[in-house]
Amino acid sequence: MARTLPPQVSQRRRLTQPARRPNPRPTGILQLRLPARWQAQLDTRRIRLLLTWSILVLALSGLGLRLLALQLFEGKELAAMAKAQQTVGLSDFIPRRPVVDRAGVVLAVDESVYMLYVHPSMLSKPLDEASQLLSKALNLPEAEVLKLLRSADTGVKLADGISENTASQVRDLYLDGLDFIPHPQRFYPQNDLFGSIVGYVNGEGKGQAGLELSQEDQLTRPGKAMRVRRMGDGGIIPTDLPAGFLHQDDLKLELTLDRRIQRATRIALDRQIQNFGAKRGTAIVMDAADGSLVALVVSPTYDPNTFYDYDVELFRNWAVTDLYEPGSTFKPINVAIALEAGVLNPGEYIYDAGQLIISEHVVQNHDFNSAGGRGSISIPEILQVSSNIGMVGIVRKLDPGNYHGWLEKLGLGKTVATDLPSVPTSQLKTLEEFKTSPIEPATAAFGQGLSLTPLQLAQLHASLANGGKLVSPHVVKGLVDSTGQYKWRPELPEPRPVFSQKNAQAVVEMMETVVSQGSGKTAAIPGYRIAGKTGTAQKAENGVYVAGARITSFVGIVPVEAPRYVIIAVVDEPQGEDAYGSTVAAPIVKEIMQTLVSTMGIQPSQPVAIDHTGEALAVDLHGNPITADAHSGEHGVD
Template sequence: MRPRPARVVDFQPVPAGRLVAVYAILSAGLVGLAARLAWVQVVQGDQLLNRARAIQTQTIQPLGKRRTIVDRQGRLVALDEERFTLWAHPRYFAFPGDDPGTVRPSLDVARKLSAVLAVPMADLMRNLGDRKSGVKLASDLDPDTAQRVRKLAISGLDLEPYPQRLYPQGGLFANVVGFLNLERVPQAGLEQSRDSDLKRHEAQLSLRRGADGTPLPDGLRPGVIYGDDLRLQLTLDARLQQVAQQALTKQVKQWKAKRGVALVMDVRNGEMVALASTPTYDPNQFWKYSPGLFREWSVQDLYEPGSTFKPINLAIALQEGAIDPAGKVNDTGQLTIGGWPIFNHDRRGNGLIDFPTVLQVSSNVAMVQAMRNVKPATYWEWLRRLGIDEVPDTDLPGAVAGELKTREQFVTQPIEPATAAFGQGFSLTPLKLLQLHAMLANGGRLVSPHITRGLRSGDDLAPPPPASGVQLIRPEIAKTVLNWMETVVQTGSGKGTKIPGYRIGGKTGTAQKALNGIYIPGARICSFVANLPVDDPRFVVLVVVDEPQGGNAYGSTVALPVARQIIEALLVLEKIPPSAPSDHRTKTSGSAPGRAG
């Protein structure tokens, strides 16, 4: 079979017009492409770049969390916990596996959410109504509940996180820590005074995301994911605080008193170990309480200390050489100064007595006789040197200065130094009195009371600071007065705090209460201060009860029992060993002990 002959195509010349047309079309395409490229890069460049970054990056806004507050042992006092608000958008409701574009009825979603939120389905349907978007279904959801909502994977539900301040100890530390209001604005206590320290270091965080939405680590600056784990550590001990709070509350209720406070301080460095106040409030539900409870009155309100100031006065007299430690004074029971009568609390004279007995029987007349040997001008200068009318150097919020008569009044009016001799005629805060008694206990050094040890990282706890303070009284004088205070506990009005094996010094006080310079009939402030142990002083305890009711309301009957319970707990918690036997003779003779004024 013969092969078929090959087909031969003759080449024809292309018309010049067609070539020109093709060239024009290609050129126009290239020009259009270049123009489009220029338009995208020059005109739309910024807009498209922002859109790309929005798709490729994830921005995390800071929640505004605050740092945790812990006590001296690391127990939680205040913390931020993440809470969630649940928003619903019914127009987007869909379940996993539904076809694209499917919109579930609200009833289907409410049926699933009801069990997770523990809310009746009818209530959820009532909230959803006919609205299409932006429906607030629940707030204050805890992280576990929020996680269960996420596991439902229902489209159209949005969980909005926010921090909520919690106070696990309730009202135990409310008087010093304070609280945040519903807008997270600090309203009282350390939350307000240390607001800048309690704000966490947070910054807006931007992460690149992969095609599947996974955050990528590239492009992050060093330290951008810094975790702020700092905590504010207090010097207060929650265990002792609870003992003090319970004992104080019981006594205030029993005596129908207006209020009370119990303070415990380490005399070596000024650390407050307890500062309990009653009545108190729950900072988790602050709106249920009177705003008058949001302030700590022991650092903001003034009172006349009465007989609890007598040891301070005796230290001044000894420092000035105005009295002999082995000397005696004549207690006649009453005397007149500048036309004003001065009596002992029981209106009885005790005769010729030594200074330990002066404190044991809390003689006003004997104190006036002793302090007469100190020149009024010198006496006033000492009260100024002790900082009576100055704001104490403390981190306790709201601390105020005491009130002292002018130098001219004090020097020219004999009644002023006379009443000051037994703790009246001037005023200070319980915190200031605590500081002054700590001065006697630590060898004459005036330390600064404080309740914080500073910011610490993670679970680390700050050690106690070293001993500090400004030397005002000679150590041997402070020791002498402390020994005299020990006799008050052994044979005087402070016998209720006598604990076998421990040397404790104390002083009761029952002072009249003044308002606008006028004493209120029948109104008293009862107090008791103790230093322990006398042989190696470590702590000072002060209890003040305002306006107890009843004819038998004295420092020894109202404030002392609270101090006794605090001291017993303190000995155990701080593992204080028994004291060495006393090497000095205590005063057991003389007038019978009376209730302290």
């Protein structure tokens, strides 16, 4: 550093230094000694200051007191009031899970509909104008709306079941004073097509019939109504939401049914019911591999959307709940029992006398009066002509106790394990009756004296089709999420083997001759190997056969080379002389099979030439030439 600074620098610094003022002495206001003029001014200032200060202090203490009052004395009530205002029940209802078919077609879905309340005193427009607008939007008579609006100042219920669309239209009128209360409503898009299976829910959202009743636990989404806090602008405060608030599962109850086959089944069944003026009918299509139902139609049925318009009687799915005597459709089961018990050879011949007297009861073939006794006939022939005496001959080879044991083993006298509701116990005579009265096993031989549901008959025939396993008939596949993962699957009993593969297939091939040469020709489809059995039984009511009342049925299995589907059609009380299993029920099964083979892609067993109507030309399915006679052969009956 330089020892001395150049003079110019010092000079400059001196100039730039600000002039120093004496520091004011730190003294309080009151100690100031000032001129009198200033003193007077200061006094006024002091007064003003004091005034301001006291006002502020007063205001502050007022606020403090109010705070004290609010916090200590009114605090609890106010907090409760605020809570009541801020919290709202958010999930007023949790929609039931939808029901879908195997292809994901929705069969039942919850939608929200609104109940509209009007508070006329709060409306933003005069009553007559408002009623005009409302009546237009809601499609109600204007006079009625006006009358309702004039009836009270608040809380007038104007309409119920308003759809989302209509509700938003009404909202767009900006009338104020409108309250939309949402509530769920179950909608069934196919109307009555699945009514007998899916069932319906009542006004409280509880299942009352069908799967809606039996699968209530699966269809109800868990969770209770939650209360959340809302902000001033109506937004939800997300910080203190209850756990699982946002979670709403996307599960659907998937069924094994197929809408296309269900529809074809309904059309085929309804047509024949109409043709024969029948009382009612049912048709079942079952996948024999696992017992899943592809279609189940009951006719007449009801539309679950408007269930309240129908007779309560229709809510019962009689294919599942009503017992009937299966008649001749039970014969193949008896043949399988005899084969499996080892008392019968597939190639054996049985003597058919046409008529038998068993402990004073006369048992005869349905055509005894016209055809008489047939003599020695093969087992396929017994099925083809549906010989009762032939069947008695087969069953008599079995010890009655053993036969009864077999019927029990097949589930007769028990309840079928299924997921459809209200399944009854099938009826079978007691072991005692079988042993002491020879007529009991004899009538059971041709499917009388025992009764089961059409569903159980399908189950028994499925055991022939799938190589001898008794599977559980079911319609519920499981709860599936949107990615196709099953979150729940019904627990079904393990398939129970009852027949050997060889014997089951032997019976199916015998049944094939019923369709190719016997009473089931009306179910034949050129190119396909179809097994079947007709059934026509007199209707029994309270143990007495009703004169002229028949119940006709047909069981079909397709395709014979690899049996997969069992189709059963039962038509109750068809009218007319020509009403038999072969004429009433077999065409239904044929029509269902037509759709089934094309929908499921079942290929013909062997190619045949067909004309434009689908009738075979030149050769039948065994490659034999078809003559006009054989083709239009008479309808077989049993």
